[in-house]
Amino acid sequence: MNSTFADVYPVGMSIFDPIDLGIDEYGQPVTLDLVYRNLLAGGEPGGGKSGLLNLITAHTALSTDTRLVLFDGKLVELGQWEDSADEFVGPDITHALAVLRRLQQVMNNRYAWLRNRKRRKVTAGDGMDIITAIIDEIAYYSATVGTKQEQDEFVALLRDLVARGRAAGIPVVAATQRPSFDIIPTSLRDLFGYRAAFRCTTPNSSNIVLGHGWAEQGHNAADIPPTNQGEALLLAEGGFPRRIKVAYLDDGQITNIAAHAARLRAGTTGRAA
Ligand SMILES: Nc1ncnc2c1ncn2[C@@H]1O[C@H](COP(=O)(O)OP(=O)(O)OP(=O)(O)O)[C@@H](O)[C@H]1O
Numbered sequence: 001m002n003s004t005f006a007d008v009y010p011v012g013m014s015i016f017d018p019i020d021l022g023i024d025e026y027g028q029p030v031t032l033d034l035v036y037r038n039l040l041a042g043g044e045p046g047g048g049k050s051g052l053l054n055l056i057t058a059h060t061a062l063s064t065d066t067r068l069v070l071f072d073g074k075l076v077e078l079g080q081w082e083d084s085a086d087e088f089v090g091p092d093i094t095h096a097l098a099v100l101r102r103l104q105q106v107m108n109n110r111y112a113w114l115r116n117r118k119r120r121k122v123t124a125g126d127g128m129d130i131i132t133a134i135i136d137e138i139a140y141y142s143a144t145v146g147t148k149q150e151q152d153e154f155v156a157l158l159r160d161l162v163a164r165g166r167a168a169g170i171p172v173v174a175a176t177q178r179p180s181f182d183i184i185p186t187s188l189r190d191l192f193g194y195r196a197a198f199r200c201t202t203p204n205s206s207n208i209v210l211g212h213g214w215a216e217q218g219h220n221a222a223d224i225p226p227t228n229q230g231e232a233l234l235l236a237e238g239g240f241p242r243r244i245k246v247a248y249l250d251d252g253q254i255t256n257i258a259a260h261a262a263r264l265r266a267g268t269t270g271r272a273a
């Protein structure tokens with residue numbers, strides 16, 4: 001008898017497990033510890049940002065100790081994960097703001113809970129799900145749809161979530177194809193502990209993703225060949241940027257994993273099955 005995907009794919013993954021991202025330039029595996037951190041992916045169109053977000057979403061969707069909140073202005077980038085998500089926000093700024101306000105409320109509640117117990121962060125044994133928020137892409141909500149006032153509120157709420165969400169167990173993964181100061185102010189960029197620069201057009205835009213001065217030190221995402229999608233410079237808090245190649249899930253693989261994840265999560269997302 002042929003085994004089904006559900007038979008061969010490991011169940012019961014955890015968001016606290018290292019997330020497999022791919023390999024570095026020496027062929028060594030590269031992993032990401034997402035809980036208590038945030039990740040920003042930047043780079044020009046077609047560089048591989050959504051590929052990375054899908055990979056992280058796959059691990060997240062298969063982890064039964066996290067809830068998923070997805071923002072996808074294009075609908076098609078993360079759309080396959082909709083059934084695994086507690087919220088799936090499409091190109092609708094009103095919906096995006098409502099969901100961010102609600103996340104802010106959950107975060108505030110969790111901080112009050114922690115303060116009562118003289119604690120500083122949510123841990124795996126607290127019985128609270130990690131809530132992973134994934135945004136593809138920031139500029140869509142901060143600069144494209146909605147009024148200036150709504151866009152500003154989006155950025156303010158996102159900044160608060162990225163700044164305070166970590167200890168409350170709400171990591172944020174976000175992508176932007178426009179790594180410019182108006183989309184990602186330095187003060188927001190610096191709150192992301194992980195930054196992944198996919199191919200950029202200039203050393204300056206590479207620096208906007210990774211941080212000032214890295215291009216001059218030889219860590220420049222403008223030297224990534226346009227033909228090598230999925231190559232990125234990954235910077236983790238306090239380290240040096242590491243040149244990586246992100247593992248790629250094609251549409252068929254995503255369809256299979258998403259179906260399996262949706263089955264695992266059936267009845268838990270508050271969405272219709
Ligand atoms: N890690 C990878 N390995 C191999 N090919 C990849 C990888 N990531 C992306 N690609 C290829 O590059 C194409 C574009 O990638 P992706 O959609 O992730 O780019 P993007 O940075 O999100 O672009 P945009 O800014 O337009 O949304 C994919 O359709 C795929 O063919």
Ligand SMILES: [Mg+2]
Nearest residue numbers: 049050077136
């Ligand atoms: Mg994309």
